[in-house]
Amino acid sequence: MTRELWKGNEAIAEAAVRAGLQAYFGYPITPQTEALEYLSWRLPELGRAFLQAESELGAINMVYGAACAGARTMTTTSSPGTSLMMEGLSYIAGTEVPMVLVDVVRGGPGLGNIAPAQGDYNQIVHGGGHGDYHPIVLAPASIQETIDTIYGVFDIADKYRTIGIIMVDGSIGQMMEPVTLPPMKEVRKNWPAWAASATEGKRERNVLTSIYLDPKQEEITNLRLMKTWQQIEKNEVRYKEYFMDDAKFAVVGFGSAGRVALSAVRAARAEGIPVGLFRPISLSPFPKEQIFELSQKLQGLFVVEMNSGMMLDDVMLASQGRIPVEFYGRMGGVMPFPDEILREIRLLHANGWKSEGHPRERWLAKLETIIKEEQ
Amino acid sequence: MTIHLEDMQVIYQHPESLLNVNTHYCPGCTHGVAHRLVAEVIDEMNLRNDCIGVASVGCSVFAYNYFDFDFIQSPHGRAPAMATGVKRVHPDKVVLTYQGDGDMISIGTAEITHAAARGENITVIFINNANYGMTGGQMAPTTLPGQKTTSSPKGRDVEQAGYPIRASEMLATLDGAGYIARRSLHDPKNIRLAKKAIRTAFETQVRGLGFSMVELLSICPTNWHLNPAASTRWLEENMLPYYPLGDYKVHPALKDLKF
Numbered sequence: 001m002t003r004e005l006w007k008g009n010e011a012i013a014e015a016a017v018r019a020g021l022q023a024y025f026g027y028p029i030t031p032q033t034e035a036l037e038y039l040s041w042r043l044p045e046l047g048r049a050f051l052q053a054e055s056e057l058g059a060i061n062m063v064y065g066a067a068c069a070g071a072r073t074m075t076t077t078s079s080p081g082t083s084l085m086m087e088g089l090s091y092i093a094g095t096e097v098p099m100v101l102v103d104v105v106r107g108g109p110g111l112g113n114i115a116p117a118q119g120d121y122n123q124i125v126h127g128g129g130h131g132d133y134h135p136i137v138l139a140p141a142s143i144q145e146t147i148d149t150i151y152g153v154f155d156i157a158d159k160y161r162t163i164g165i166i167m168v169d170g171s172i173g174q175m176m177e178p179v180t181l182p183p184m185k186e187v188r189k190n191w192p193a194w195a196a197s198a199t200e201g202k203r204e205r206n207v208l209t210s211i212y213l214d215p216k217q218e219e220i221t222n223l224r225l226m227k228t229w230q231q232i233e234k235n236e237v238r239y240k241e242y243f244m245d246d247a248k249f250a251v252v253g254f255g256s257a258g259r260v261a262l263s264a265v266r267a268a269r270a271e272g273i274p275v276g277l278f279r280p281i282s283l284s285p286f287p288k289e290q291i292f293e294l295s296q297k298l299q300g301l302f303v304v305e306m307n308s309g310m311m312l313d314d315v316m317l318a319s320q321g322r323i324p325v326e327f328y329g330r331m332g333g334v335m336p337f338p339d340e341i342l343r344e345i346r347l348l349h350a351n352g353w354k355s356e357g358h359p360r361e362r363w364l365a366k367l368e369t370i371i372k373e374e375q
Numbered sequence: 376m377t378i379h380l381e382d383m384q385v386i387y388q389h390p391e392s393l394l395n396v397n398t399h400y401c402p403g404c405t406h407g408v409a410h411r412l413v414a415e416v417i418d419e420m421n422l423r424n425d426c427i428g429v430a431s432v433g434c435s436v437f438a439y440n441y442f443d444f445d446f447i448q449s450p451h452g453r454a455p456a457m458a459t460g461v462k463r464v465h466p467d468k469v470v471l472t473y474q475g476d477g478d479m480i481s482i483g484t485a486e487i488t489h490a491a492a493r494g495e496n497i498t499v500i501f502i503n504n505a506n507y508g509m510t511g512g513q514m515a516p517t518t519l520p521g522q523k524t525t526s527s528p529k530g531r532d533v534e535q536a537g538y539p540i541r542a543s544e545m546l547a548t549l550d551g552a553g554y555i556a557r558r559s560l561h562d563p564k565n566i567r568l569a570k571k572a573i574r575t576a577f578e579t580q581v582r583g584l585g586f587s588m589v590e591l592l593s594i595c596p597t598n599w600h601l602n603p604a605a606s607t608r609w610l611e612e613n614m615l616p617y618y619p620l621g622d623y624k625v626h627p628a629l630k631d632l633k634f
Contacts, residue, residue, distance in 0.1 A: 022464065023460065025459075025460065049464060051463060054485055054486070054489035055485060057453065057485070058459075058485065058489060061450065061453035061456035062457070062460035062463070064450075064456075064460060065447065065457030065458060065459060065460025065461040065464075066460035066461065066463065067460075068457070069447075069464040070464070071460075071464040073460070087450055091450050196427050196446065196461070197445065197464075197465060198424060198425045198427050198445050198465065199424050199444060200424050200425065205443060205445050205446070206446075208446075208448070209439065209446075210448065211436060211448060
């Protein structure tokens with residue numbers, strides 16, 4: 001197994017190719033564009049479908065069509081593009097066809113900027129599109145982990161006929177790291193039995209739709225979606241723990257924020273502070289049982305994100321108020337430095353935990369001063 | 376006189392590509408005629424087993440309940456994008472969309488335009504009845520100047536609401552279009568001409584000559600508040616002058632086609 005230096009976005013693209021990606025549709029948007037560029041030559045070279053769409057609306061609906069047609073299909077985009085794709089995601093969820101979306105998150109709201117951020121957490125983890133549905137959302141923290149996650153997510157999406165979203169931030173898309181790429185899987189040769197691939201006179205016709213005018217039928221569909229979701233919650237929770245065996249408290253962070261937090265936790269350990277790191281990889285399904293267990297044995301949880309505490313809400317729900325929760329985040333495309341997180345860890349270790357008020361309020365009061373000092 | 380069964384010839388029957396069921400369309404609506412023409416052409420070309428249809432949002436949202444081949448149903452206006460996804464995965468199959476005017480040339484303007492520009496090898500059946508039928512007769516991009524609808528109660532005021540879009544003329548400017556024609560369903564002669572155009576559109580796709588679309592001027596008695604006969608006269612008197620019938624784009628390879 002050779003180690004090669006790969007750029008994140010290109011590694012995302014190649015991992016999907018090796019996972020058997022048959023049809024890709026996308027639209028240029030920084031900081032994910034290199035994935036589109038890479039696939040624009042890579043897929044035709046292999047005789048597979050690539051098309052640059054007229055918009056993210058076009059792209060997601062081409063993916064929707066390709067998914068209905070039975071192909072292993074994907075799009076990649078970044079936050080404003082993800083917003084546009086919400087319509088399609090809801091339809092895809094309602095039609096129960098599998099597909100993969102990679103969201104290389106950037107600063108927002110609005111046009112925002114092209115710097116790394118995690119502000120899409122709520123729109124992809126907690127919906128965004130209309131109706132009751134849950135996509136699988138996985139948030140790797142390195143290029144290698146991103147490759148491995150994408151390589152496996154197509155199978156998971158197929159298994160449950162659901163949406164698999166890889167949420168990374170602009171730093172993972174843009175940076176280069178040494179990685180090992182997985183072997184090339186064979187491309188699907190037979191179309192799934194449910195696909196609209198034309199009958200060829202060999203079977204009954206297939207109809208794929210997301211409309212159920214009779215509310216009772218729609219409720220049955222919703223029930224089926226929720227039953228599938230229960231299975232996903234049971235089987236697909238993923239997380240990683242660091243220094244947790246003897247930890248008295250833990251940092252909770254996902255993706256790049258989790259990775260930056262790991263540097264801070266390592267430094268804190270070197271100072272003798274008994275802190276660990278809990279890094280959720282599956283944001284949806286969220287590792288709520290694991291966090292509940294942590295709340296039974298730790299002094300507190302310290303959530304670090306690159307947004308205003310979107311996962312914080314889920315951590316607080318999961319820990320059910322049993323232990324204090326503290327929060328530190330940077331927003332709008334600003335990445336926290338390990339030193340910032342280390343400073344907060346030291347304060348928690350030295351001064352103990354507060355339980356009155358809301359962690360977001362305490363953080364906001366602090367952040368204003370920090371931003372002023374940095375200017 | 377004795378009639379011998381073996382001497383009889385079937386000259387008219389239910390198309391195989393159309394399920395023998397009641398539709399949800401209003402009495403007098405020409406969707407039924409359009410469906411039948413499409414089904415007859417698919418039968419005659421023996422394409423049913425290779426067809427994948429894409430239904431849109433509007434009155435024809437349930438087209439998949441009537442056509443007897445694989446079908447998917449798209450978000451409002453996005454049928455050409457979905458059809459693109461299907462066709463790129465199955466380039467050897469026949470892919471059609473069936474869209475109304477609100478769907479195709481209002482909310483779906485970008486999707487139809489770029490599908491045509493790319494020369495996407497799909498066939499679009501475009502129903503133009505000058506209003507939003509499904510939602511109860513609101514002003515559409517095809518509503519005529521002065522035409523009364525539930526959202527233009529005093530008649531479409533072009534100063535305020537702008538002008539109708541002639542989709543066939545517009546899309547025919549694009550190099551990717553192989554065949555673009557406008558026909559009307561208001562009388563038997565025009566219905567026969569419409570069928571020929573639909574046949575040409577599918578021949579365009581089968582021959583890989585690019586994007587094909589047939590615009591069908593249609594009546595909407597319910598929302599026009601006219602009986603079917605009066606509706607056909609209204610179409611003839613008001614829509615034909617604004618939406619001239621004809622071929623707007625014909626790929627040179629189609630010109631000598633005989634069927």
